[in-house]
Amino acid sequence: MAHVTTEPGAFREHYDMIFGQPWPVIPAALLVGTLNVFLFAFDRPWTASDGFRNWGDWLFQSMGLLHRQDLISPFLYSGSILNLGLLMGALAAALLSREFAIRVAPVGELFKGGVGGLLMGLGANLAFGCNIGGFFSAVAALSMSGVAMMLGLVVGSYLGLKYLLWELERWPGFSTGKSSTFCAPRSSGLGWQPVLGILTLLLLLLLPFLYSRLGYARQAGFLLFGVAFGLVFQRSRFCLVRAFREPFMTGEAEHTRAAALALTLSMIGFAILKAMDLKDATDWVFAGFWTGGLVGGLLFGLGMVLAGGCGAGSIWRAGEGHVKLWVAVVFFAVGGSLSRLILVQTQLLQKLGTAVFLPNLVGWQWAMLLVVALMVSWYVFATWNERSRKFSLT
Amino acid sequence: MSDTEDRVTSTAGDVGGQTVDKVDVTLDCRGLLCPMPALKTSTAIKNLKVGQVLEMLATDPGAKPDMLAWSKRTGHELVRMVEESGVLKFYIRKTA
Numbered sequence: 001m002a003h004v005t006t007e008p009g010a011f012r013e014h015y016d017m018i019f020g021q022p023w024p025v026i027p028a029a030l031l032v033g034t035l036n037v038f039l040f041a042f043d044r045p046w047t048a049s050d051g052f053r054n055w056g057d058w059l060f061q062s063m064g065l066l067h068r069q070d071l072i073s074p075f076l077y078s079g080s081i082l083n084l085g086l087l088m089g090a091l092a093a094a095l096l097s098r099e100f101a102i103r104v105a106p107v108g109e110l111f112k113g114g115v116g117g118l119l120m121g122l123g124a125n126l127a128f129g130c131n132i133g134g135f136f137s138a139v140a141a142l143s144m145s146g147v148a149m150m151l152g153l154v155v156g157s158y159l160g161l162k163y164l165l166w167e168l169e170r171w172p173g174f175s176t177g178k179s180s181t182f183c184a185p186r187s188s189g190l191g192w193q194p195v196l197g198i199l200t201l202l203l204l205l206l207l208p209f210l211y212s213r214l215g216y217a218r219q220a221g222f223l224l225f226g227v228a229f230g231l232v233f234q235r236s237r238f239c240l241v242r243a244f245r246e247p248f249m250t251g252e253a254e255h256t257r258a259a260a261l262a263l264t265l266s267m268i269g270f271a272i273l274k275a276m277d278l279k280d281a282t283d284w285v286f287a288g289f290w291t292g293g294l295v296g297g298l299l300f301g302l303g304m305v306l307a308g309g310c311g312a313g314s315i316w317r318a319g320e321g322h323v324k325l326w327v328a329v330v331f332f333a334v335g336g337s338l339s340r341l342i343l344v345q346t347q348l349l350q351k352l353g354t355a356v357f358l359p360n361l362v363g364w365q366w367a368m369l370l371v372v373a374l375m376v377s378w379y380v381f382a383t384w385n386e387r388s389r390k391f392s393l394t
Numbered sequence: 395m396s397d398t399e400d401r402v403t404s405t406a407g408d409v410g411g412q413t414v415d416k417v418d419v420t421l422d423c424r425g426l427l428c429p430m431p432a433l434k435t436s437t438a439i440k441n442l443k444v445g446q447v448l449e450m451l452a453t454d455p456g457a458k459p460d461m462l463a464w465s466k467r468t469g470h471e472l473v474r475m476v477e478e479s480g481v482l483k484f485y486i487r488k489t490a
Contacts, residue, residue, distance in 0.1 A: 179425025184480025
């Protein structure tokens with residue numbers, strides 16, 4: 001005789017599967033790489049620095065320090081909505097996984113968050129994008145500025161790590177001190193966080209409807225993309241800072257491998273879009289080869305290691321409640337807006353390099369092959385280093 | 395008052411389960427984000443004698459997989475890990 005009952009056990013099992021344990025890094029990274037292709041097809045590739053700069057501009061405009069006629073509202077500007085979606089998606093994921101808490105780091109850490117944010121804001125302007133837009137999406141778009149930024153990121157993150165190790169050795173007190181944690185989940189039972197998480201998710205599904213209703217269907221799309229990124233990042237904790245820093249630190253290569261694979265996948269998708277004339281060949285190819293890319297990458301790499309998060313990482317960790325990254329986000333916005341102003345005023349913006357689309361130099365096949373070779377080298381180097389620990393400092 | 399880990403069990407959680415009789419050093423890494431907790435633990439463990447136990451407190455959810463990997467990499471024994479109201483407590487016994 002069939003006996004149908006509601007099984008709290010089965011629900012718990014599914015909840016655990018999605019929100020009880022972390023998502024594996026490589027599949028998550030591949031998903032991110034794929035989403036980026038969808039996003040490019042929808043409008044343009046993923047970047048976080050555009051949104052930050054928009055926020056900074058708005059802050060200064062509201063303080064009367066800036067007068068831009070063409071400034072779009074943060075609630076309507078694509079880059080801003082992507083970032084906001086990422087933030088809220090990560091918040092929802094953190095709540096659902098009971099990993100949200102407002103964590104106030106010691107003062108020295110908060111300071112590093114601010115400095116890191118400023119460096120990222122500046123670096124992103126020099127390289128025409130953050131580590132996502134200026135490196136990840138740019139290399140996927142076969143823009144040589146992205147390759148220059150990659151080199152800069154390697155050097156910058158190495159320098160950042162050296163600094164952290166020096167600071168821990170010589171000045172351990174700087175990262176020690178009073179920390180506070182609020183709104184942490186209770187030990188027993190599921191608690192209130194998953195409930196808030198579901199409400200947040202419902203809100204995030206409702207907002208796109210509102211946007212569409214008001215005639216802003218495009219914005220609805222950006223929000224959904226942002227939320228998807230936020231969810232995937234928070235659950236998997238896939239981190240591009242780790243992709244660059246970890247080989248020099250612990251030697252662990254998982255995130256590096258994931259990044260290399262994800263970028264390759266994005267590149268293939270981008271190439272199809274460009275080759276089929278669904279997108280312009282020069283889309284996302286920046287005039288940053290090579291000075292802007294290299295120097296921008298260096299500053300950004302340094303900043304992201306100090307801050308503990310990159311373009312995406314700062315946002316999703318902010319969504320999880322880390323106050324250090326709230327500080328980083330604010331200063332990324334401020335730094336991004338200010339440095340852009342300075343670059344435009346001093347006309348340095350034109351001197352950062354040229355826009356080089358690799359297929360124009362060596363043809364499509366060789367261009368793609370070279371980028372794949374670059375990613376394979378990165379993957380192989382990191383994996384070899386993981387075993388030999390040759391370049392690991394700790 | 396129970397010291398048991400009764401939050402949702404994950405594959406990375408509930409390490410050890412041995413009782414810890416004595417904590418020799420406590421390292422407070424609350425509020426710190428990766429890579430700080432693992433880096434500070436590496437430094438702190440140097441000042442312990444073999445067999446002594448270090449208790450490390452962290453609030454970064456990423457500390458869980460980080461410390462599991464750290465333990466495997468350094469060889470020091472991650473005796474037990476509990477979570478209490480958002481604070482992760484790691485008990486590490488120094489091996490040779």
